[in-house]
Amino acid sequence: MQSSYNVIKNTSVKNTGLRQIVTNAESETIKAECEENAKNHIENYENLARNIVENARRQAEQIKIKAFQDVKNIEEEAFLKAEQxxxxxxxxxxEEGFNEAYPQAIEQASAEGDAIIASAENLLQNAKVEYEIYLQDKAKDINDLIAAIARAVLKKEVQAEDAINSMISEALEASKKSSNFIIRCSTVHVEALKA
Known part of the structure; x- marks a missing residue:
């Protein structure tokens, strides 16, 4: 077969008449070559398709692994954020509870403390009053007891009872401000003192 290259490149075409173009190629060899080429192309496409599918599987597996890792990271971050x-x-x-409750608790404790202090002062005042009333009620008994003790110590009768009574009264008056009395006597007189 002649190339049409010369026809296309030439600036002029000579008309020499009609001629028949004859091809001497055999159709079976072309057909076999086409089938061979088709098989090669099909195999190439099948290999290409298998490679694409395999790559897609690998990529899907990597995406899946990355997704699981991302989920795990997100869970850890969420847990840490929740803890924070x-x-x-x-x-x-x-802090809010402390700031609200502390002043109230201090105020309440202060009020309770003031009430306890007032109660204690009242109790102390009542005790002092009862102590003075007791001393007044028992003054005669205490005078008699002191006179009896003095007689026992002196082993004789005291002649001037008024002198002893004034000394006892002065001692009792001085002792009103003291918190304790210490009376020393013989064990014989302990029961009489307690009465």
Whole structure:
């Protein structure tokens, strides 16, 4: 077969008449070559398709692994964030509770303390009054007891009872401001003193 290259490149075409173009190629060899080429192309496409599918599987597996890793990371971050928020909320609640309750508790404790102090002062005042009433009620008994003790010590009768009574009264008056009395006597007189 002649090339049409010369026809296309030439600037002029000579008309020499009609001629028949004869091809001497055999159709079976061309057909076999086409089938061979088709098989090669099909195999190439099948290999290409298998490679594409295999690459897609690998990529899908990598995407799946990355997704699981991302999920795990997100879970860990969420857990840490939840712990942080929990701690912040606890601290904030503690501070708010402290700031609200502390002044109230101090005020309440102060009021209760003042009430206890007032009660104690009242009790002390009542005790002092009862002590003075007791001394007044028992003054005669105490005078008699002191005179009996003095007689026992002197082993004789005291002649001037008024002198002893004035000394006892002065001692009792001086002792009103003291918190304790210490009376020393013989064991024989202990029962009489307690009465």
């Amino acid at each position: 928020l929990k701690n912040e909320a606890y601290q904030k609640g503690y």
